[in-house]
Amino acid sequence: MTAVVTERDRVLDALGAVRDPELDEPITTLGFVSTCVVSAAGDAVVRLRLPTYFCAPNFAFLMVADAYDAVAALPHVRTVDVALEDHFAATQINAGVSARAGFVQTFAGEAAGELDELRRTFVRKSVLAGTDVVCRELVAVGIEPVGCVVGDVPATAALERLLRRRAELGLPAGPDAPLLVDVETGAPIGPGEAARHLGLARLTRTGIEANTGICRGMLRHRYAATGAGEEELG
Numbered sequence: 001m002t003a004v005v006t007e008r009d010r011v012l013d014a015l016g017a018v019r020d021p022e023l024d025e026p027i028t029t030l031g032f033v034s035t036c037v038v039s040a041a042g043d044a045v046v047r048l049r050l051p052t053y054f055c056a057p058n059f060a061f062l063m064v065a066d067a068y069d070a071v072a073a074l075p076h077v078r079t080v081d082v083a084l085e086d087h088f089a090a091t092q093i094n095a096g097v098s099a100r101a102g103f104v105q106t107f108a109g110e111a112a113g114e115l116d117e118l119r120r121t122f123v124r125k126s127v128l129a130g131t132d133v134v135c136r137e138l139v140a141v142g143i144e145p146v147g148c149v150v151g152d153v154p155a156t157a158a159l160e161r162l163l164r165r166r167a168e169l170g171l172p173a174g175p176d177a178p179l180l181v182d183v184e185t186g187a188p189i190g191p192g193e194a195a196r197h198l199g200l201a202r203l204t205r206t207g208i209e210a211n212t213g214i215c216r217g218m219l220r221h222r223y224a225a226t227g228a229g230e231e232e233l234g
Helices: 007-015 057-072 090-098 116-140 157-168 191-222
Strands: 033-038 043-048 079-084
Touching (some): 007 057, 057 079, 057 116, 079 090, 116 157, 116 191
Parallel strands (some): 043 079
Antiparallel strands (some): 033 043
């Protein structure tokens, strides 16, 4: 029997492409989407929540704006109502996103600039973390990652994810591209630089994983009564 895909399913799938910029995980799997309702007419209502009342407003703005864009891009959605709840800057963020204003306009007199470079900074960290995951998989099967090109690496989910992040930054991601590249320039990492690069990649991965665990725990604690992080979307 074929499962029926609803508009709500499509909206949730679109939200699954929205990532926490710091944790590099979908807001859906992190439990940040508390409500997702789509009417028969195509009116979508999404509510987001974060682990603490004082989560950084720049990170929060990125997630709310990205969620709005993801839902608005769906062909059968007529209206979009995406809002952040239980956050000290929710009123400003929600108003700015609804008006399609940028971060600077939303936080006039407070923001130093737009968030494009912040986003790129965290994608660079994701590339480093992903490099460590892929290299550890190679070492586990007896392949030395230093000197490898992408085409030498067995196809895995970790490699696919890493190449998507590299592509976001315009870094080389084809089969002939070096596996180890500078995340700023895309230049190959030579043998003499490899140990330092891989050490930084490992530290970046463990830092992201630790922050992810902390955020999941804080969210569960904050919304213990509703079982945050579980499948309890409205």
